[in-house]
Amino acid sequence: MTPADPSPVPIADARPLAIELVGISKRFGAVQANRDIRLAVSQGTIHGIVGENGAGKSTLMSILYGFYQADEGEIRIANKPVRIADSNAAIGLGIGMVHQHFMLVPNFTVLENVMLGAEGASLLGSGIRRARAELKRLADEHGLAIDPDAVVEDLPVGLQQRVEILKALYRGARILILDEPTGVLTPAEADQLFAVLRQLRAEGVTVILITHKLREILSVTDNVSVMRRGEIVATRPTAGTSAAELAELMVGRRVLLRVEKGAGAPGAPLLSVRDLTVRDERGVAMVDGVSFDVRAGEIVGIAGVAGNGQSELLEALSGLRPIERGEVWLRGEALGAGGAAYPDPAVLRDLGLAHVPEDRHHVGLVLPFTEAENAVLGYHRDPRFQRGPFLDRGAIRQEAQAKITAYDIRPPSADLKTANFSGGNQQKIVLAREMERDPAVLLIGQPTRGVDVGAIEFIHRRIVEMRDSGKAILLVSVELDEIRSLADRILVMFAGRVVGERGAEAGEGELGLLMAGETGREAAE
Numbered sequence: 001m002t003p004a005d006p007s008p009v010p011i012a013d014a015r016p017l018a019i020e021l022v023g024i025s026k027r028f029g030a031v032q033a034n035r036d037i038r039l040a041v042s043q044g045t046i047h048g049i050v051g052e053n054g055a056g057k058s059t060l061m062s063i064l065y066g067f068y069q070a071d072e073g074e075i076r077i078a079n080k081p082v083r084i085a086d087s088n089a090a091i092g093l094g095i096g097m098v099h100q101h102f103m104l105v106p107n108f109t110v111l112e113n114v115m116l117g118a119e120g121a122s123l124l125g126s127g128i129r130r131a132r133a134e135l136k137r138l139a140d141e142h143g144l145a146i147d148p149d150a151v152v153e154d155l156p157v158g159l160q161q162r163v164e165i166l167k168a169l170y171r172g173a174r175i176l177i178l179d180e181p182t183g184v185l186t187p188a189e190a191d192q193l194f195a196v197l198r199q200l201r202a203e204g205v206t207v208i209l210i211t212h213k214l215r216e217i218l219s220v221t222d223n224v225s226v227m228r229r230g231e232i233v234a235t236r237p238t239a240g241t242s243a244a245e246l247a248e249l250m251v252g253r254r255v256l257l258r259v260e261k262g263a264g265a266p267g268a269p270l271l272s273v274r275d276l277t278v279r280d281e282r283g284v285a286m287v288d289g290v291s292f293d294v295r296a297g298e299i300v301g302i303a304g305v306a307g308n309g310q311s312e313l314l315e316a317l318s319g320l321r322p323i324e325r326g327e328v329w330l331r332g333e334a335l336g337a338g339g340a341a342y343p344d345p346a347v348l349r350d351l352g353l354a355h356v357p358e359d360r361h362h363v364g365l366v367l368p369f370t371e372a373e374n375a376v377l378g379y380h381r382d383p384r385f386q387r388g389p390f391l392d393r394g395a396i397r398q399e400a401q402a403k404i405t406a407y408d409i410r411p412p413s414a415d416l417k418t419a420n421f422s423g424g425n426q427q428k429i430v431l432a433r434e435m436e437r438d439p440a441v442l443l444i445g446q447p448t449r450g451v452d453v454g455a456i457e458f459i460h461r462r463i464v465e466m467r468d469s470g471k472a473i474l475l476v477s478v479e480l481d482e483i484r485s486l487a488d489r490i491l492v493m494f495a496g497r498v499v500g501e502r503g504a505e506a507g508e509g510e511l512g513l514l515m516a517g518e519t520g521r522e523a524a525e
């Protein structure tokens with residue numbers, strides 16, 4: 001284990017301290033999630049926190065926001081020791097949190113969401129007028145333009161996040177915690193968010209930013225702390241560090257930050273899609289006449305801004321969403337032909353199609369189940385896991401343990417409830433299950449969302465190995481870098497249609513234009 005940096009606090013800075021954590025420790029059963037954390041953050045700075053999956057970042061922020069109580073240690077806000085019993089106490093101390101999974105009421109307006117639960121908010125006429133004026137003032141002052149009467153569920157995620165930030169500022173937040181805020185954003189939305197954070201910093205707001213994206217750390221933070229196995233192992237001024245150093249500090253070894261991939265040798269199509277149309281619950285054609293092939297030994301990437309039909313495409317192909325029209329062939333066999341229903345996910349699995357869903361919480365995992373149960377979910381009828389009419393628990397545990405080792409899932413406990421794994425480790429549980437089944441065709445959505453750099457390196461390598469062993473891979477990701485480094489061919493989706501196809505060498509700007517629906521002359525050039 002790397003010894004903790006002997007002098008992690010404070011980074012020399014003339015500004016007063018906004019936050020000091022002194023010897024914070026927190027244990028969950030056998031897991032020491034935080035150990036003797038010492039951290040000092042100066043007012044009006046952006047402090048990054050990085051660390052591998054399960055390093056304890058979210059736990060530490062939950063302690064600061066009053067969700068959990070530390071077992072030991074002291075929190076000081078503006079040099080005063082405080083007790084943060086719950087999130088109301090945190091808000092009272094000027095601490096605001098922007099959650100990974102937004103906590104907004106979808107069918108309420110922006111104004112209603114901002115007012116909801118705020119102290120002294122009144123839904124009477126004068127109260128609403130005052131709140132509206134205050135929201136406008138905050139939006140103008142911080143460069144957070146928004147329509148107060150827009151219904152939240154109609155807004156793109158970037159603006160929903162803006163509502164979360166405004167909500168925190170409305171409650172008087174002077175310290176803002178953002179836990180992986182760009183996971184659901186497009187590159188352009190992420191840039192806008194960073195512009196907002198820089199402006200907030202200039203106004204004296206203190207920001208703590210948790211992210212796995214080292215590029216973001218380098219571009220927007222002043223200082224950065226690295227967590228490993230519950231401890232802070234280093235704190236550095238951002239200007240004095242690099243992506244390579246941070247990655248090494250995080251995982252304790254050198255990490256390859258780019259994908260190594262030879263030229264592909266694509267064979268026959270294993271998945272063919274013709275004129276596919278899929279509607280959502282509201283009857284809107286989310287996938288609108290889409291056609292493509294994915295060949296053996298090929299990775300086809302679908303690039304696009306979230307919400308342009310990529311999710312519905314994956315769901316339909318994997319049997320989770322009805323297909324309205326179109327044809328799908330899997331390994332040369334027409335699915336749902338001659339009026340038969342499209343096969344359900346279990347049948348598709350038997351036919352050699354695996355699916356890593358984008359939404360691991362709702363589709364990929366049953367959170368109250370143990371790791372071992374989730375490790376074979378959907379595959380538990382496999383003869384390897386049956387003993388007569390019963391499940392062979394020993395075989396299931398053995399399989400789970402092998403995957404835990406191969407994917408470095410932490411903590412390495414097959415008996416732990418899946419809900420108690422960190423987000424990135426939950427993702428690895430789904431990936432291990434679907435990828436190790438040796439499917440002919442793999443549909444994979446957002447494979448590295450919330451996953452640390454060491455695990456990204458591993459997952460990317462596995463995807464390339466699968467391609468090289470002749471699998472057909474359809475990859476959906478909002479990370480353009482991920483698509484560009486993995487895919488052999490790139491299809492761009494916009495408003496339910498494939499609006500362009502490019503080779504792996506396509507430039508970011510060119511793809512960005514297509515993603516924004518600019519299919520005119522500039523995009524063609």
Ligand SMILES: Nc1ncnc2c1ncn2[C@@H]1O[C@H](COP(=O)(O)OP(=O)(O)OP(=O)(O)O)[C@@H](O)[C@H]1O
Nearest residue numbers: 028033053054055056057058059420421422423424
């Ligand atoms: N409520 C809980 N009960 C039991 N264990 C927990 C609980 N919450 C977190 N843990 C454990 O504490 C450790 C730290 O988890 P935490 O979510 O803080 O990690 P993280 O650094 O935020 O990870 P990620 O990057 O994957 O989100 C993990 O081993 C996790 O399994």
